[in-house]
Amino acid sequence: MGRENMSFEDQWSEAFDGAEASPPDHLWASIDGALANKEASGYKKRVIFFKWVAAASVLLAIAFGVALLNENGLDEHLVAGSVEGDVVRGNEERPKAESRQDEKTSPFVGDVIRETNKGSSVAKEDKLTGGSDQTNNSVVILDDPTENKLEVAEAVTTEEEGSSTVVDTNAIPIVSFDNVGDQAENNDQIELAQENGVEGLAQEDLYELSYLKPKSIENTSYVEPWETDFLYRVPDLSAGKELLAYQGFDLWAGVSFGSGSFNPGSEAAETANFDAVVEDAFAVQDARSLNNSNSISYASGNSFSAGMNIGGKVSRKILISSGLHYNAVSPGSSSSIIITDNQSNKSFALANDVAESESLNDGLASGSLIASQGVTNFSNTLQYLTIPLKAGYVVLDRKLNLTVNSGMATNILIGSSLQNSNGGLQNFSGSTSNNEAFNKTYFDLLTSIELGYKLMDKYHLSLEPSYRRAVNNFTSEGNALAGKPTNFGVSLGIKYEF
Amino acid sequence: MATDEEIIKGCVSGDREAQKLLYAKFSRQMYAVSLRYAKEQQEAEDILQDAFIKVFDGLKKFKGDSKLGYWIKRIVINTALNAQRNKLYLYPMVDVDSLKESQGEELAASDYTMEELLKMINELPSGCKVIFNLYAIEGYKHQEIAKMLGVTEGTVKSQYARAKYLLKEKMKPGWSDQMKANKKINR
Numbered sequence: 001m002g003r004e005n006m007s008f009e010d011q012w013s014e015a016f017d018g019a020e021a022s023p024p025d026h027l028w029a030s031i032d033g034a035l036a037n038k039e040a041s042g043y044k045k046r047v048i049f050f051k052w053v054a055a056a057s058v059l060l061a062i063a064f065g066v067a068l069l070n071e072n073g074l075d076e077h078l079v080a081g082s083v084e085g086d087v088v089r090g091n092e093e094r095p096k097a098e099s100r101q102d103e104k105t106s107p108f109v110g111d112v113i114r115e116t117n118k119g120s121s122v123a124k125e126d127k128l129t130g131g132s133d134q135t136n137n138s139v140v141i142l143d144d145p146t147e148n149k150l151e152v153a154e155a156v157t158t159e160e161e162g163s164s165t166v167v168d169t170n171a172i173p174i175v176s177f178d179n180v181g182d183q184a185e186n187n188d189q190i191e192l193a194q195e196n197g198v199e200g201l202a203q204e205d206l207y208e209l210s211y212l213k214p215k216s217i218e219n220t221s222y223v224e225p226w227e228t229d230f231l232y233r234v235p236d237l238s239a240g241k242e243l244l245a246y247q248g249f250d251l252w253a254g255v256s257f258g259s260g261s262f263n264p265g266s267e268a269a270e271t272a273n274f275d276a277v278v279e280d281a282f283a284v285q286d287a288r289s290l291n292n293s294n295s296i297s298y299a300s301g302n303s304f305s306a307g308m309n310i311g312g313k314v315s316r317k318i319l320i321s322s323g324l325h326y327n328a329v330s331p332g333s334s335s336s337i338i339i340t341d342n343q344s345n346k347s348f349a350l351a352n353d354v355a356e357s358e359s360l361n362d363g364l365a366s367g368s369l370i371a372s373q374g375v376t377n378f379s380n381t382l383q384y385l386t387i388p389l390k391a392g393y394v395v396l397d398r399k400l401n402l403t404v405n406s407g408m409a410t411n412i413l414i415g416s417s418l419q420n421s422n423g424g425l426q427n428f429s430g431s432t433s434n435n436e437a438f439n440k441t442y443f444d445l446l447t448s449i450e451l452g453y454k455l456m457d458k459y460h461l462s463l464e465p466s467y468r469r470a471v472n473n474f475t476s477e478g479n480a481l482a483g484k485p486t487n488f489g490v491s492l493g494i495k496y497e498f
Numbered sequence: 499m500a501t502d503e504e505i506i507k508g509c510v511s512g513d514r515e516a517q518k519l520l521y522a523k524f525s526r527q528m529y530a531v532s533l534r535y536a537k538e539q540q541e542a543e544d545i546l547q548d549a550f551i552k553v554f555d556g557l558k559k560f561k562g563d564s565k566l567g568y569w570i571k572r573i574v575i576n577t578a579l580n581a582q583r584n585k586l587y588l589y590p591m592v593d594v595d596s597l598k599e600s601q602g603e604e605l606a607a608s609d610y611t612m613e614e615l616l617k618m619i620n621e622l623p624s625g626c627k628v629i630f631n632l633y634a635i636e637g638y639k640h641q642e643i644a645k646m647l648g649v650t651e652g653t654v655k656s657q658y659a660r661a662k663y664l665l666k667e668k669m670k671p672g673w674s675d676q677m678k679a680n681k682k683i684n685r
């Protein structure tokens with residue numbers, strides 16, 4: 001377009017079309033610096049964000065801890081008192097006897113009602129006295145009236161220096177009020193006690209006790225032994241107690257059963273000895289898939305186990321356990337031609353690898369071996385005796401408890417069976433003696449998380465997801481396949497604490 | 499030679515080398531744009547710096563609907579307009595009286611160097627300059643410019659007419675010689 005024909009705007013537009021000018025060199029340095037500052041600012045914001053997240057997490061954890069603490073009522077009985085037998089009494093929490101004299105309600109377990117005349121003749125127990133305290137024969141309250149029951153016994157009591165009363169728990173009740181507050185029943189009990197010649201307990205004491213009413217006693221409670229070593233969940237080391245030095249060995253025993261997946265992890269053995277396989281094909285019962293040697297595999301299947309467990313705590317946080325389990329695993333089905341030995345009347349699955357073997361051909365030619373028409377589907381079931389040995393770390397030890405376990409399991413082959421999955425036309429049972437396709441023993445590494453729930457003080461229900469991985473092959477060297485099985489399972493169990 | 503896509507990808511991931519490549523590729527062109535809007539060189543540098551930081555921030559939103567160069571140019575212009583906005587508030591644009599048509603023959607824009615053309619534009623009042631740039635050089639319509647600047651379309655038209663009149667006056671023969679003479683005097 002000629003200049004004279006261009007509009008004013010077009011002239012200017014064309015003049016600046018594609019115009020360029022070199023910015024000063026320092027401009028990029030300025031932009032670079034600004035970008036760096038912006039990045040740093042972003043990092044700072046992120047750091048601040050994560051700080052808030054961390055703070056919120058800590059607060060949440062504290063809130064959760066406090067909630068848990070309150071839920072379990074620990075705030076009501078955080079005691080620094082002694083623990084002996086079944087009676088626990090905190091120094092601060094025990095009301096003065098004088099202040100309770102007028103009350104005919106709310107007696108405390110361990111309260112001494114009256115001292116008897118035999119006190120001086122009772123032998124001291126070092127465990128109770130610590131070697132320096134006074135020992136008496138007294139009539140004491142054994143049972144908690146808050147539960148509508150009251151038992152009174154003649155027992156050895158020990159008054160520790162400046163602190164609590166400790167009661168020999170072997171005391172036998174001499175009077176029992178099964179239903180405190182029921183006057184008619186109480187009168188019967190009083191009469192019975194009189195007939196049996198109650199010693200050390202005066203007539204007025206019996207009547208006084210018989211008028212007791214159940215009442216909530218908030219300042220006393222049963223405290224788990226481990227709780228005395230913690231104050232607000234913080235280990236109390238002031239008394240020189242070692243956190244991990246657990247006195248005694250809490251033994252438990254139980255039963256469990258479980259099921260899960262079984263992945264044979266099989267692959268063609270690197271050193272597969274096909275001559276040996278020829279022998280194995282006739283010596284063992286095996287569900288190897290034999291149509292194509294390249295596709296031989298044990299498919300994934302399932303497992304079932306049941307057995308007994310035993311274990312115990314070796315410290316407050318560490319426990320060990322073992323057991324004896326019957327474990328049946330079933331790799332998935334595979335298919336094979338069936339060879340029947342007329343002499344032994346046994347049938348075997350045939351591997352592709354041995355289809356051209358001389359011994360097979362000779363047997364088939366002589367008629368001592370008969371091959372089936374077509375392939376048949378089979379499944380193996382391997383039976384093991386499993387001995388797990390686990391060490392566990394107790395993460396949570398409350399009514400609901402959580403333990404993380406790891407260990408090893410020994411699997412001892414006790415039998416295998418090969419079954420026709422098409423309806424039992426063929427059913428082969430094996431014995432240990434002809435399980436050459438599988439190792440007699442293989443070992444697993446295992447890890448599990450045990451969730452437990454305490455029932456009735458002594459029983460625990462547990463749910464335990466676990467993962468196991470073999471460290472050696474479950475197949476023998478002669479097997480054309482090599483496999484290190486993995487197993488994911490869940491077991492349900494119950495155990496009893498002795 | 500990295501493609502635009504590779505450069506964009508690098509810039510989005512925060513690769514400083516890719517950012518430098520993008521700057522090297524477009525900075526000369528964009529500096530020329532910012533010089534048209536800025537009153538002086540330092541202001542043009544500030545506009546370019548701010549614009550490129552916005553470009554690096556916003557590249558992840560670039561969908562490739564337009565050419566990368568055009569997209570960056572829009573950012574430079576917007577940055578320049580934002581920088582000018584305060585000045586426009588200080589000197590609000592109002593309708594100007596109808597101007598007489600410039601008398602006499604003026605030279606064509608192509609008869610001047612880039613430096614001379616830039617000087618002519620920079621000597622325009624702020625409001626006129628922005629509207630002239632947007633209308634005559636960038637190709638926006640009066641209505642679009644009015645919307646961008648928040649003024650009436652009539653204001654845009656009258657301001658543009660004033661800019662056009664002033665520029666035509668400058669483009670008459672002798673302006674260039676006068677400018678050269680002024681340069682000598684200044685030396």
